[in-house]
Amino acid sequence: MDNLHSALIVAVVALVTIGLRFLPFVIFSGSKQTPPYVAYLGRVLPYAIMGMLVVYCLRNVNVSAAPHGLPELLSCLLVAGLHLWKRNTLISIVGGTACYMLLVQFVFV
């Protein structure tokens, strides 16, 4: 009984997630041509989405209590700085992540 309910929960979560991922394609892929409004969104949305995702990743940062989001801020600035300097995604990510790990493990403990 308990296992069955758990399995059903997993199934529901999976189906809703799959449904959300497929829905736009189901609606808009049928027609030969993508509707102009959707094509417009397809062009401009990626920029807005990345901004939204960065904020989403940092949503639980508490600015009003120590360390006031400093580890996140400093590491994001390092990622940005490295990236503007080298334009190499791996260097930017490895540098920023190493910096963040050092900060949260040793500096702002």
Place this chain on the structure above:
Amino acid sequence: MQSAFKRTLREAFIATTPVMAGYIVLGMGFGVLLSTKGYGPLWALAMSGFIYAGSMQYLAIDLLTGGASLITSALTTLLVNARHLFYGISMVEGYRGMGKKKPYAIFALTDETYSLVCQDKHPTQEERHQYAFLVSVLNQCWWVGGSLIGSLLGEVIPFDVTGIDFALTALFVTVFIEQWLSTRDHASAIIGVAASVGCLMIFGADSFLIPAMASILLALSILRIVRKEAAHG
């Protein structure tokens, strides 16, 4: 043909290495947590195989242990994963004509996979489709592998990995900057950040996503109308 496939595979592999770091560690964290609640490797495998959505799977552990109702589970998933609608809308054109690979590529369109494929600059559609498919497969391998390792090993990670999940945040920051540098029109990027920060401050961390998405859609639609009128003006 073979060498073209290998080249794309190598490019996809290199592109997914930051995701590998994040997914394996977060996947392991998920597997460990799940197993401490009494759900073994098969559960980890099923969830990472069929749900394949990071933060939602962490939340699903709460749903499972709390014995949530199916309605609650469905609504929670709807709220947390609604952002995937955006990825679909923006890839309708990109994934057109993808053939047999398309269903899987749509199923596996996570935040991280989207951030890698939405900026893909391969010259031909065939290469872009191949690349998107390979990135999708590799990313899910990292995620499923991580969850399975975590589930099997439990809490025996040999060194302190606290903070390594920042790799995914860093990935989004680099993509954001790449996109910023690729165009002189920053309206959409600014709208995305401003709407998200604004809604985060108003609605709080747990419920800002949907209002943020709605504001972004509204702002971009207004922008389109205004610019059209300006162009015709």
